[in-house]
Amino acid sequence: MKIDNYIELYKNKTFESMNLHFKSKEIFPGGINHNIRYFKPYPFYTVKAKGKFLTDIDGNKYIDFWNGHWALILGHSPKMVSDKLKKQVKRGTLYGTANESSIKLGEMINKAMPLAENIRFSSTGSEATMYAIRLARAKTRKRFIAKVIGGWHGFNSNLLQSVNYPYEVDEGIGLIEDENQFIESIQFNDLDRSLKVLESIKDDLAGIIVEPILGGAGCIIPKEGYLEGLQEFARQNDSLLILDEIVTGFRHSFSGAMNHYKLEPDIFTLGKIIGGGLPIGAVCGKKEVMSLADMTNKSDKRMYCSIGGGTFSANPITMTAGYTTLKFLKKNPTVYEKINSLGDLARNELSKLFKELKIDVKITGYGSLFMIHFLNDKVREINNALDSALTNNELLFNYQFALIAKYNIFFLPLKMGAFSHAHEKEDVYKLLEATREIFQNNKARIAHT
C-alpha cells in the first residue's frame, strides 16, 4: 500500500481528531503544546489512556509504545497509583510547604541510587538540567559546559544547542549567541574527538553533561569506554560529570544506567519515571556539590547557588505517584526482567524479520528501549546523533505512520519505543505481524513516496 493510502485510512478513522485539530490550531501554535507531538497530516486526540492503550476521540485504541514520553514504566494509570492518587486529591494537591511525602520519595531514591546523597525536586526535567549546570558552575567556578551533539536536556536556554540536525545551526530564533557561548559540543561515542574538544576548554570546563543512552536523538548505546573516558577527563581536570538520567533512571533496573555502566557522576538528573506520571524533575548528587543549594542560615547571596524549587516542586500528588511507582518496582523486580526481555525479543525478532525481508536496518536499544533505523548508503552504523539523523527517516516515518493508520500501533513518529509493565509478548508479535505486512509487498512503494 502506498503512503497516500495510509493517509486516507488514517483520515477515515480520525474524523473527530481532524475537527479537534482545526480547533486546536486556533488556540495553540501548530495546534500542540509540545513540538514533537505533531505529525502529519494531524495528530489524533487522546481522550483516555489505560494500561498499554491510548484511546482517541474517534474511539480508536492504540497499543502505545510511547508511554507518555517513556515515563510510564507501569503503563497508563496503573491501579495502585490511581488508587493512591484518588485518596491524595482529597488531602491536597499543592501544600506549598515542607511535607512528609517528599521525604518518602527522596529516601526511596537515595536508597536505590546512593550517589543521590542529596536531591532537589523540581517540576520538570528542563528545570533539573538547568539547575545541574548552575550547580556545576557554582562548584567549579568555571564556565564551560560540554554537551553531546544531539543530546537532549530540555528546553532551557542553557542547553538548547546542537540538538537537531543540522547541529551547527541555532535551535531556532530568539536564543542569543551570548547565552550559549560557553556551551561546547562533543561527538557521542567518539572519545578521541571528544577529548580533543574538551582539552581545548579544560581550564574553564565546569562540567560535561551527557545522557548515558542518547534518547531523543535515536536510542543510541554508548560504546565501551566512552562514558568512562569522559568521567576520567572530568576528574583529572576538576570538572564535573553530569549524567542526565531523566530517561534512563529506573528504566532498566531499580537504579540508573550509572549502575550498569559503573559510573560515578558528581551530579545527575532524574525525571519521568520517578514522578509516576505526574510532573517532576530532580537534580541529585554528592553532598559537597548539592549543599551549595542550601541557602538556609546564609545571609549573603554569594554563599549559595540559587536553584528551584518552584511553586509546584515536591507537591504531594507527584510525590505520591512517584513513591507508589517506585515502591511497586522495588517490590516487584520481575517487572524489569519482563520489560527487558520484551525489549530483547523485539530487537531480535525485528532484526530477523528485516533480514528476511532484505531490508537494511539497525535495531538499537537496551533493555526495554528500542528503535529501528533504516540504513542507506550514507549510514551503516548508529553511533551518534548524526548517524541517526542521516538514516532513511522518511521511510521510518512512513512505516510508523502505517502502524498508526492501519494497525493501531503507536510510536511517536521518529522516536524510540519503550515497553511498560502493561505490555505482553503478544504486543511484540502484533508489531512483527504488522511490520511484515507493511513491508512484504510494499517495500518499494512505501519507501518512495
Added chain:
Amino acid sequence: MKIDNYIELYKNKTFESMNLHFKSKEIFPGGINHNIRYFKPYPFYTVKAKGKFLTDIDGNKYIDFWNGHWALILGHSPKMVSDKLKKQVKRGTLYGTANESSIKLGEMINKAMPLAENIRFSSTGSEATMYAIRLARAKTRKRFIAKVIGGWHGFNSNLLQSVNYPYEVDEGIGLIEDENQFIESIQFNDLDRSLKVLESIKDDLAGIIVEPILGGAGCIIPKEGYLEGLQEFARQNDSLLILDEIVTGFRHSFSGAMNHYKLEPDIFTLGKIIGGGLPIGAVCGKKEVMSLADMTNKSDKRMYCSIGGGTFSANPITMTAGYTTLKFLKKNPTVYEKINSLGDLARNELSKLFKELKIDVKITGYGSLFMIHFLNDKVREINNALDSALTNNELLFNYQFALIAKYNIFFLPLKMGAFSHAHEKEDVYKLLEATREIFQNNKARIAHT
C-alpha cells in the same frame, strides 16, 4: 511575649516536624525543595490540606493565607476539583499526545482573556517566562530584556537577576555574567528613571517584562501611569510588553490585571490559578508573536522559535484541574466579590488596629492580596521592592512567626497573604484578634529580639 517564648511554643507543638526536618536535611539541601519554604527554627511538615486549613504532622491545623504560593483561589482540594481528578486519574495522567482536555482549558482562557489569541502550555511559571523572553527576542530580533528590580519571574537563568536585596549582587553563584548581560533592571513605579534606562537600550530592546502587581517583592500596587508608560515606550520603540500575570491572572476577576489596568501586552504569562492546584505555566499572546512557536511544516530551524512544551505540558490532570477551577469561577462570579471584599476588610481593619496600637505600618494590596509592612525611619512609603526590603522585616517575621506559633495562622514568613473562596470573615477577625494580642502588651519586646 518575647520571640524566644514563641519559639518555645512552636517547638513544643511541632515535635514530629522537628524530627522530619532532621530527616529532610539529610536528603534535601536545607531540608526543603523550594528556598522560601524554609523558616527558622524549622518549617512544620504538612500532611494534609483541605479548604482553608493546612494540617501538620503533629496535628496542628493552620488557617492558611499562603494557599499554595497563592495558587489555590478556591482553597485546598475543593470538592468539585477533587471529584473530577478522582475520575481523571483512572483515565490517565500523562497521555503524551495531543488531547482534548487542553483545548477545553485553552478555549476557556482565550474567552476570558481575548489577548490570549494563542497559548502554549508549559508545566511551570519559570518555563513560561523563559519562553516569553525567547519569543520577544525572536519577534523583535533584538536582545535586551528590561525587568523590574525585585521582580520575580522564576528560577530560569534568563531572569534570575536583581531579585533579592541587595539587588546589584548576583543571585547566587553559578550564574555566569555573560548570560545576563542583556538584562537591564528598572525601578518599579518610577517612570522617569525607568524610561531613562530604557532609552539607553532602546535600539536593542526586545521586551519589558513586569508583574502588574509586584508579588514576591512585597505586594506592591502600580502607580497610575507607570505600567501604561512602559507599554507606551515599548510600542514606540518596536519592543514588546510582557506582562507576567502568573500571580494576578484570574486572581481579581475572571480575567487578568491587564483588564483592570487597561493594558494590552504583546505577550503575557499565566500559571498558578489556571492549573487548579496542579503544575502549570502558560505563555500567551498575539498571534503574530505566538505563531513564531509553530514549527509544524517548517523544515528550517531558522523559521521558528523553539519553546516547550515538555514531557508534562498539557497533561490531562492539570488540564482537568484547571478547567474545573476556571469553570467554577466563571459560573460563580460572587467568588471574586467575596474574596476581594475580604481583602478590603482585612486591609481596613488591620490599618485601624495598627493605628490604634500606634504601630507604624503600611498595608498594601488589592483585592484578595494583602501585606503588612512595618515602617521605620528609612521607609515611609511602599512603592518598590527596595522600600519593602528596607522595612522592619525582622518585626514582620517575628509577628508572622507568632501567628504560626500561638494562633495557628499561617503566612509564609515575609510573604503577602491571599484570601481564597474557603476563607470567611471570621478568619479576618481571628487574624485581627491575634494581631492585637501579639502587639498589645509586647510591642517593644517582640520588636527588639
